[in-house]
Amino acid sequence: MISLPLREQVSGWTTETPTTPGWYWLRHAVFRGKAGAWYELQPIIVELGQNGNAPMMIFVSGSEWVRSVEDLVVGEWIGPLEIPS
Numbered sequence: 001m002i003s004l005p006l007r008e009q010v011s012g013w014t015t016e017t018p019t020t021p022g023w024y025w026l027r028h029a030v031f032r033g034k035a036g037a038w039y040e041l042q043p044i045i046v047e048l049g050q051n052g053n054a055p056m057m058i059f060v061s062g063s064e065w066v067r068s069v070e071d072l073v074v075g076e077w078i079g080p081l082e083i084p085s
């Protein structure tokens with residue numbers, strides 16, 4: 001059995017990029033791009049989506065900002081989030 005570091009067990013945050021589409025919290029994220037690096041240190045809500053066999057895409061809630069998970073260098077995730085009914 002593999003055990004996670006105590007910090008991740010208690011908080012639920014993980015550095016493993018999710019493979020299931022849905023809504024997630026993302027924090028301490030660093031993305032690489034043509035114009036350089038983009039950093040998002042504060043937690044933000046993002047949606048992971050996929051179209052066919054294309055790489056999973058990250059959509060930032062409330063904006064037009066979209067990135068491939070392949071552009072993510074590092075980040076901490078928690079979710080998927082349940083949408084209240």
